[in-house]
Each structure stands twice: as structure tokens, then as C-alpha cells.
Amino acid sequence: MNALAATSRNFRNAARILGLDAKIEKSLLIPFREIKVECTIPKDDGSLVSYVGFRVQHDNARGPMKGGIRYHPEVDPDEVNALAQLMTWKTAVADIPYGGAKGGIGCTPRELSKSELERLTRVFTQKIHDLIGTHTDVPAPDMGTNAQTMAWILDEYSKFHGHSPAVVTGKPIDLGGSLGREAATGRGVVFGTEALLAEYGKSVKDLTFVIQGFGNVGSWAARLIHERGGKVIAVSDITGAIKNPNGIDITELIKHKENTGSLLNFSGGDNMDPNELLVHECDVLIPSALGGVLNRENASSVKAKFIVEAANHPTDPEADEILSKKGVIILPDIYANAGGVTVSYFEWVQNIQGFMWDEEKVNNELQRYMTRAFHNIKNMCKTHECNLRMGAFTLGVNRVARATVLRGWEA
Ligand code: NAD
Numbered sequence: 120m121n122a123l124a125a126t127s128r129n130f131r132n133a134a135r136i137l138g139l140d141a142k143i144e145k146s147l148l149i150p151f152r153e154i155k156v157e158c159t160i161p162k163d164d165g166s167l168v169s170y171v172g173f174r175v176q177h178d179n180a181r182g183p184m185k186g187g188i189r190y191h192p193e194v195d196p197d198e199v200n201a202l203a204q205l206m207t208w209k210t211a212v213a214d215i216p217y218g219g220a221k222g223g224i225g226c227t228p229r230e231l232s233k234s235e236l237e238r239l240t241r242v243f244t245q246k247i248h249d250l251i252g253t254h255t256d257v258p259a260p261d262m263g264t265n266a267q268t269m270a271w272i273l274d275e276y277s278k279f280h281g282h283s284p285a286v287v288t289g290k291p292i293d294l295g296g297s298l299g300r301e302a303a304t305g306r307g308v309v310f311g312t313e314a315l316l317a318e319y320g321k322s323v324k325d326l327t328f329v330i331q332g333f334g335n336v337g338s339w340a341a342r343l344i345h346e347r348g349g350k351v352i353a354v355s356d357i358t359g360a361i362k363n364p365n366g367i368d369i370t371e372l373i374k375h376k377e378n379t380g381s382l383l384n385f386s387g388g389d390n391m392d393p394n395e396l397l398v399h400e401c402d403v404l405i406p407s408a409l410g411g412v413l414n415r416e417n418a419s420s421v422k423a424k425f426i427v428e429a430a431n432h433p434t435d436p437e438a439d440e441i442l443s444k445k446g447v448i449i450l451p452d453i454y455a456n457a458g459g460v461t462v463s464y465f466e467w468v469q470n471i472q473g474f475m476w477d478e479e480k481v482n483n484e485l486q487r488y489m490t491r492a493f494h495n496i497k498n499m500c501k502t503h504e505c506n507l508r509m510g511a512f513t514l515g516v517n518r519v520a521r522a523t524v525l526r527g528w529e530a
Contacts, residue, residue, distance in 0.1 A: 122410065122432055123201035130204070133512035136503050143520050147207075150200060151184070151218075152176040156246035158224060160238040172243045174222035176256050177203035180522035183254050184220035185210055185288075185460060187261025188268070190236075194223035205431075205453065206460070208515030213457040213492050215464040218519075220256050222247075228263040237271050244275035251276070253285040253471070259463050260289040270294050285470035288463035297466035299481035300459075305339025305407075307458015308429045309347070310486045312403065314493035315425065315450050315507075321402075324348030327366075329401040329423065331355050332408030333382060336429050336456065338373060340405055345369035355396045356382055356408070362399065363388035398422060406433035413438040421447060428452035443506060451508040453515065454492060461488050 127148070134144045154174040162168050173196055176184045186206040199221045206219030224243060228236060251258060260269055269287040273294060276286045284295035292298065299306070309323070316322055328344050330337050333356040341351050350366035358381035361367065368387050375385045383390050397404065397417055404423035406412050410432035413421065418438035426442065427450045428434060434442065434449060442449060462485055469475055476484075492514075499517075500510035 122205075123197050125432060125436060126201045126205050128436065129508065129512045130208070130516060132509060133516040136505060136509060136513050137517055137520070139516070139520055143523060146523065147178065147516065147519060148204070150175050150177045150203060151179055152250070153196070153200070154222075154247055154250060155196070156243065158239055158242040158246065160235065160242055162235055163232050170224050170226045170239060172222070172224040172246065173199050174247055174250070174256070174258075175199045175203040175220060176250070177219040177221075178207040178519060178523075179218040179255075180519055180526060181211060181218055182216035183218065183252075184256040185215075185217040185463065186220040186222070186259065188258045188264050188272075189221075189223040189261035190226050190228040190263035190268075191223060192225060192227045194225045199223055202431075207519055208512060209453050209457050210460060210464075211515035211518040212454050212496070212511050213461050213464075213488055214495070214518070215461055215488070217257075217460075217464065220258070221261075222258060223261070236268070240268055240271040241275045244272045248276050248279050251286060252280065253283055253467075257285065257463075257467060258287050259460075265289075266291045266296060285467045288466040290466070295466070295470050297462055297469060297481060298476065298478040299485070300462045300466060301335065302339045302343075303462035303481075303485060304336045304429070304456050304459035305341075306343060306482065307461060307485060307489050308336065308340045308405065308407075308427060308455055309343040310458065310489035311450055311455045311493060312344075312405075312425075312427050314490050315427070315448070316403075318497070319448075322347075326350070326402035327352045327400075328403045328405060329353040329396060329399050330405045330407055331396055331412065331433075332406065332430065333372075333376065334408070337405070337407030338369075340407060340429060341367075341369045342373065352401060353391065353396055353399050354382060355393045359383040360391045360393040360396045361385050361388040362391045403427060406430050409433070411435050413442070415441070418442050419445070421445070423447065426450070428455045431456065439508070449507060451511050454496060454507075454511045457492065458485055458489060461485055 159169040203221035210217040269290045290296040353362040398420040403425045407429035413434040415437045418441035496510040
């Protein structure tokens with residue numbers, strides 16, 4: 120099941136549990152605006168090339184729309200649509216005053232030079248500048264884009280509208296980016312895990328963890344778990360997997376990866392079969408790489424008691440069912456990886472305030488938002504007798520529905 124089908128299914132279940140009026144349900148599903156633009160740029164050799172750029176603005180009932188811009192050859196309008204919708208529920212779960220959006224350009228960024236990427240980003244910004252803005256739609260980096268991309272959008276947008284740092288988040292610190300943004304998603308994963316474990320009278324320091332993916336999210340989550348005394352007993356990335364039943368020294372592993380480019384052959388652990396990682400014996404499994412990795416084939420062999428979905432859509436609906444029957448507790452992606460967008464919100468607030476927070480304040484506020492959202496989800500679980508995924512979806516959908524009704528329907 121693809122991202123669009125899974126998101127729509129979760130939305131419809133939430134709407135049914137909440138008893139949403141059919142008119143509101145339909146209005147919440149249809150995107151506010153879909154933008155498709157042609158972006159033609161001269162390549163470095165002088166030839167002209169055209170790309171198609173998209174921006175789907177899903178909903179703005181709770182505030183400006185928020186979501187990433189990805190550069191990827193398979194950017195497809197249906198997927199962008201699903202991801203925009205997911206952002207609407209995610210920002211509502213985190214209770215930050217935003218709606219949802221997502222965008223992208225169908226291109227292969229590694230085949231473009233830096234100056235071609237800059238031209239493409241500027242042309243895309245020229246085409247959409249009157250439809251995005253600090254109080255309308257605030258893009259951020261996603262797959263294939265980064266802080267530099269946001270810097271170009273900020274610069275191009277500001278030519279039309281004056282200096283506008285809050286038009287994008289995920290910027291370089293020198294241009295108004297927030298301290299703590301790089302670690303925010305991984306840190307949010309750990310705050311969410313702590314809130315979940317506290318419900319069961321457990322804490323990070325007493326448990327074993329397995330982490331798939333050692334990029335931005337996975338490596339920060341691993342580092343913070345290690346700092347708290349938790350035992351990370353197996354880790355994988357695209358290069359392979361390693362394990363150590365006594366706990367991996369994550370600080371040393373990061374150095375090893377920097378030096379060798381791989382996790383493999385680390386002196387503080389043994390290489391292992393990456394296919395075995397997700398079904399390795401542990402207390403908490405944190406998929407932090409790809410979607411759909413937990414599926415019908417492997418779900419019944421999973422031994423973890425808790426799964427924290429740091430990646431988007433790591434558990435397909437069939438696996439969800441199998442794991443629920445086994446009593447595995449799943450902390451859903453819509454909440455677990457919301458730390459990134461929450462600190463993006465702090466970045467936007469700092470830009471509007473014209474005042475930079477120190478990193479401690481950013482991290483403390485992130486913990487407050489993540490912990491509060493967890494308790495809000497638990498309350499929905501109690502009210503509607505549902506699991507954490509439905510607790511999160513009903514929380515998010517209900518908040519957006521309430522805002523929509525309060526705004527009224529008259530033209
Ligand atoms: P990243 O590119 O920095 O890291 C991805 C990691 O996954 C890398 O270590 C890569 O080697 C590993 N990987 C790729 N294929 C693998 C495989 N087959 N087996 C094991 N590992 C594999 O990406 P990221 O920013 O860390 O994002 C990870 C996930 O978290 C994605 O699903 C992303 O959508 C989601 N997410 C990220 C953020 C954020 O702020 N970065 C926010 C929300 C959600």
C-alpha cells in the first residue's frame with residue numbers, strides 16, 4: 120500500500136471514530152490548492168532543459184501551510200498530495216499553528232551542478248513566490264534539498280517581497296536558521312520514546328535498542344540514547360549492519376563512520392546480516408531509514424516490545440495488524456518524527472521575533488511540545504479506545520476539523 124492509500128485509510132478511520140460530518144470529511148480531504156509549474160533553465164553547457172515543479176497546499180485552517188520541498192526523479196503529484204495531507208495532521212498533533220503542504224521538482228539533483236541547482240531553485244521560486252510566504256505557506260528541506268536550497272529560495276523570494284527570513288525554515292544558521300534544528304527530529308524521537316516508556320514504568324537507561332538507518336535521524340537518536348545510558352545493540356545503514364550485545368559505543372561508531380564511510384568492520388562490534396536487524400531481539404526497535412520495511416513477510420518475527428517510527432511509513436498496514444495482535448506497542452510516525460517540524464516552527468517564531476534562542480531553550484521547548492503531544496494522544500486513545508496510531512490521527516484530524524468549523528462555511 121503506498122503512502123497516499125495508507126494516509127487516506129488512516130484519515131477515514133479517524134473520521135469514522137470521530138463521527139465527522141460527511142461535508143467536513145470531504146472538505147478535509149481535498150487539497151486547498153495544487154500548483155504545477157514548468158521550470159526551464161539553461162544548463163552549464165548552454166542547452167535548455169525543463170522540469171516540472173509541484174506544490175500541494177493541503178489545508179490552512181490552523182495556520183500557514185508547512186512542508187518540505189524535495190528534488191527527486193520520482194516526484195509524483197499523488198505522493199506529494201499524500202505527504203501534504205500528512206503534514207496537516209502532523210502539525211495538528213504537535214499543536215503548532217500550521218496547516219500542511221509539500222512540494223518538489225522532478226529532477227535528479229546529483230546529475231545537476233551547483234549552479235544548475237541554484238538556477239532551478241530560483242526559477243521555481245519565481246513561479247510560486249506569490250503563493251508562498253511567511254503567513255501563507257512556509258517550505259522546508261526534504262529529500263534532495265538542504266539548507267543551501269532554502270538560502271536560495273529566501274534570497275529569490277526577498278527580491279520580490281523584501282527581506283523575509285521566515286518564508287522558509289531549515290536555513291543555514293547565518294541566515295536565521297535555528298540552533299538545534301539539525302538534531303531536532305532524532306531528539307524528538309528520543310523525547311517521544313521517553314514519554315512512551317514512562318507510561319510503562321520504564322526508562323531508556325534500562326533497555327536495549329535496535330536502530331535501522333544511521334543518517335540524520337538515526338544517528339542523532341542513537342547518540343542521545345547512548346548519552347542517556349540506553350544500550351544500542353544493533354545499527355544498520357545502506358552499507359551494512361553491526362551488533363554488540365553489550366551496547367555499541369555510539370560516539371566511537373560515528374568517528375568510525377566518518378573515517379571509513381561505513382558502519383562495517385567497527386572494532387566495537389561484529390558485522391551482522393542486515394536482514395536480521397529488524398527481527399533482532401531487543402526492547403525498542405527504531406526504523407529510521409525507509410518506508411515499508413516492516414511488512415507481511417517479517418512482522419511476525421519481530422521481537423521488539425516497542426517500535427518507534429522515526430522514518431515515515433516504516434510499517435505497512437498488514438504489518439501494523441500483525442504487530443498489534445502480538446501486543447507490540449507502536450509509536451506512530453505522525454507523532455514520533457514531528458520534532459523536526461516543531462523546531463522548524465521555533466525557527467519561524469525566532470525569525471518573526473527577530474530574536475535568536477539559545478540551544479538549551481530550543482531543546483527544552485521541544486521536550487515540552489513532544490511530551491504534551493504524547494499525553495494528548497493518550498487521552499484520545501482512552502476516549503476512543505484505540506491504539507496510538509489512531510489516537511494520533513483522531514487528535515490531529517479533530518483539531519483541524521474544529522478549526523474548520525469555527526472558521527465557518529459562508530463565502
Ligand atoms: P538520511 O538520508 O540522513 O539517512 C537515511 C539513512 O538510511 C542513511 O543512514 C542510509 O544509509 C540509511 N539507509 C538507506 N537505505 C537503507 C537500507 N536499505 N537499510 C538500512 N539503512 C538504509 O535521512 P534522514 O533525514 O535521517 O531521514 C530518515 C527517515 O526519517 C526518512 O524516512 C525521512 O522521511 C524521515 N524523516 C526525517 C526528518 C528529518 O528532519 N530529517 C523528519 C521527519 C521524517
